[in-house]
Amino acid sequence: QVQLVESGGGLVQAGGSLRLSCAASRSILSINYMGWYRQAPGKQRELVARIHSGGTTNYVDSVKGRFTISRDTAKNTVYLQMNNLKPEDTAVYYCNALWLWDDYWGQGTQVTVSS
Numbered sequence: 001q002v003q004l005v006e007s008g009g010g011l012v013q014a015g016g017s018l019r020l021s022c023a024a025s026r027s028i029l030s031i032n033y034m035g036w037y038r039q040a041p042g043k044q045r046e047l048v049a050r051i052h053s054g055g056t057t058n059y060v061d062s063v064k065g066r067f068t069i070s071r072d073t074a075k076n077t078v079y080l081q082m083n084n085l086k087p088e089d090t091a092v093y094y095c096n097a098l099w100l101w102d103d104y105w106g107q108g109t110q111v112t113v114s115s
Contacts, residue, residue: 001025002025002026002099003025004023004024004104004106005022005023005107006022007020007021009110010111011113011114012114013114014087014113014115015085017081017082017083017084019079020079020080020111021077021078021079022106023075024097026099028073028076028078030053031097032098032100033050033096034096035049035051036078036080036095037094038089038093039091040088040091040092048080051078057069063089066084067080067081067082067083068080068081069081078095085113089113090111092108092109093108093109093110
């Protein structure tokens, strides 16, 4: 089992920045992938960024160059630094852990970007 606790969402103007945090209940080096997904109203949940236990990262094209996923293994925490935010980034952001090929989810945190 993996418990995930997210923090860091909020309201920001377009062009602003936010950093999301996700604290895991077990060593993130033991978790195949840690990632961030988002779901906007009326849309499907989509993968935003993920990091493999080995450190490889992947991003959806729409956030490349603006978002950065990183981790602090001592704190078992994964971060999503979001810069140059756009109104279309507005969504509920969910932390995800893929551990032993089962998915675990955080409670979600709202990110709202005003124009």
